[in-house]
Amino acid sequence: MPKSREPLSTRRVLQAALALADSGGADSLSMRHLGRELGVEAMSLYRHVANKEAVLDGIVDLVVDEIDLPGDDGDWKAAMRRRGEAAHRVLTRHPWAPALLMSRTNTGPAMLRYIDFTLGVLRGAGFSWRLADYAWNTMDSYVYGFTLRRLNFPIAAADYADTAAAYEYLLAGGRYPHMAELTRQVAEGNHPGDPDITFGLDLILDGLEHLRDREAGS
Amino acid sequence: MPKSREPLSTRRVLQAALALADSGGADSLSMRHLGRELGVEAMSLYRHVANKEAVLDGIVDLVVDEIDLPGDDGDWKAAMRRRGEAAHRVLTRHPWAPALLMSRTNTGPAMLRYIDFTLGVLRGAGFSWRLADYAWNTMDSYVYGFTLRRLNFPIAAADYADTAAAYEYLLAGGRYPHMAELTRQVAEGNHPGDPDITFGLDLILDGLEHLRDREAGS
DNA sequence: CATCCTTGCTTACGTCGTAAGCTTACGCTG
DNA sequence: CAGCGTAAGCTTACGACGTAAGCAAGGATG
CATH class of the missing domain: 1.10.10.60 (Homeodomain-like)
Structure with a gap:
């Protein structure tokens, strides 16, 4: 010893x-x-x-530092999508992190590096400063928001369909007809139910591309 | 007495x-x-x-109950946008709420009513169950995520430009060139800096419309 | 009148973050 | 080698916290 x-x-x-x-x-x-x-x-x-707050700030930045920044090979959309997926993956590995990340102002070096990289990709793709700023804000609001909601989703992805059936009692009264029907669709296997982050990611990236092109054209 | x-x-x-x-x-x-x-x-x-958890669940549902559900006058995009703005407004009135709302499973009556309404609007607009489910999930991830981030933004909207200038010391080392330049743009008044929720809201809604039309066409 | 049930109170336990001051031990100077 | 400053860790203590367990009082019901 x-x-x-x-x-x-x-x-x-x-x-x-x-x-x-x-x-x-x-x-x-x-x-x-x-x-x-x-x-x-x-x-x-x-x-x-200094105190516990400093510990929390510190470990959040350690987590952010785990997010791999993809190389910018000229395809900005691919780079941004990989960036979002990487963040989602890392935050899912540390389920306590998203709530902290979102509810405090983080100016650790990893976070700054991460934002700077993102701005660089967008600027390299021809986004104006204004649009680039809005773009990364929208992306990150979605990615962090989705991840946090996803982590607190009541049902593990695997047995979603089974559990949806069990929840039907809540919906039996006819007070929430659309939710009831959606639950039924999931229970019957017509729709996976379990959301995937790439849906919104691609949606936002396509929208951003469109806005950039429109701005350039006008 | x-x-x-x-x-x-x-x-x-x-x-x-x-x-x-x-x-x-x-x-x-x-x-x-x-x-x-x-x-x-x-x-x-x-x-x-029952305990403190129940209190938290209760007050979150009280807050959700304050969100006005717009009448569905046939224009689904307008209804969805108003819905998102209303949620943002209410949550901004109760700054402690978004973190709670996102990090717990809420099945209170107000929340269920709110989701049911949303599904109804989307279904009425011709969205498939699958797409409607993804759509409201994407919307809400963004709206709550944006609101929570916005509330923790270090700088009050009014004097953003002034404060951006004060932050410049952080960026002086040349380690974060893009952030430094963006800050400069804001400080010089070329770009408001202060993000607005409608940017992402309209972006997402336009994307959803596009996906719906493509799904219907195929 | 006797009973019970509802409502609120008292006391207590183990946890938390951290202020204030103390002890120990190492490295430097003379 | 003696002396000492300083850094690292320890002790004690305070005022919070959520809540378990049991008690007291008063109104309703038989």
């Missing part, structure tokens, strides 16, 4: 915090728990981290 | 909780604080409400 353990550092604290959130969700990330995980008292963490 | 105050009720508890969240944000909504506001001990609330 090592009598003097490896010393703490901001980096080590944040990595442990990330692991803790991944394994037990955001609720299990307390300063006391985090200290225990590092073999240290809670108050010792404050030597390396 | 009335010796016997008006008795509590689930309704009264939820309304007080809503008022409390509106006035002090989600953090100020604790069972103890809520009891104090009603002239009652915290534990007394549990006669009328």
Whole structure:
């Protein structure tokens, strides 16, 4: 047994915090728990981290840093779609992250790099500054919003059809006729029900392309 | 002073909780604080409400119930746009609400009514069940996502241009060239910067119309 | 009048973030 | 090598939090 353990550092604290959130969700990330995980008292963490807010900011930026930025090979739409899918994938790996990402102002280096890359792709594709700004805002609102909703969807994707049938009691009263019918369509297998992020992604990208071309033409 | 105050009720508890969240944000909504506001001990609330989760579910549904459903006058796009704008407006009035709305499964009556209405509009406009389902999911992911991000935007809309200039130190190092240039454009007044929900709303609605027509044609 | 049920109160437990001050041990200077 | 400053971690403590368990009072019902 090592009598003097490896010393703490901001980096080590944040990595442990990330692991803790991944394994037990955001609720299990307390300063006391985090200290225990590092073999240290809670108050010792404050030597390396201003407060819990700083820990949350830090691990969000660690997550954003995991998002791969595709190379810009000239096809801006493909690059943007891959970027959105990568973000969705990473955020799904860290289910506690989207809520934090959206409800705080994040100006960590990974986030800035990520936004800068996106603006670069759009500008390279001929978007005006105004349109590029609106474009990435729309994209990200959708991607984060979709991911957060998706993670809290009550039903695991696998047995969606089964569960939809079980929910039918809610809809039996005839008060929500369209929802009832939609549920029936899903239960009967006529429609997968489980939404996929690429639907909205392509929809938005096609729309953006159209706006860019119209702006250029006028 | 009335010796016997008006008795509590689930309704009264939820309304007080809503008022409390509106006035002090989600953090100020604790069972103890809520009891104090009603002239009652915290534990007394549990006669009328299962636990705090139920309170949160309840006030979210109260907020959703404030969203006006436009009459469906045959113009589905206008109805959907008004619906999105109304949701955005209501959620902006209750800034604590979007995070709760997105990160929990809400099956309150107001929410169900709201979704049912939306499905009705889309079905009435000739969307297939599959496309209608994807459509409202995309719309809502964007509307809630946009609203939540917008609420946490660091800069009040009014003085965006001024503040953008102040942020420039962050971008001076040349590490984020596109962000720096975008900030400059905003600071110089060439582009408002402040995003507006209708941009993405119209973008999505136009895309949906296109998909519907293509599906009908094939 | 006796009973029960509803409503609200009291007390208590284990958790949380963190302020304030203390101890320990390492590295530098003289 | 002695002395000391400083950094790292520890201890204690405070005022929140959600809520389990049981109690008290008062009105309704037999």
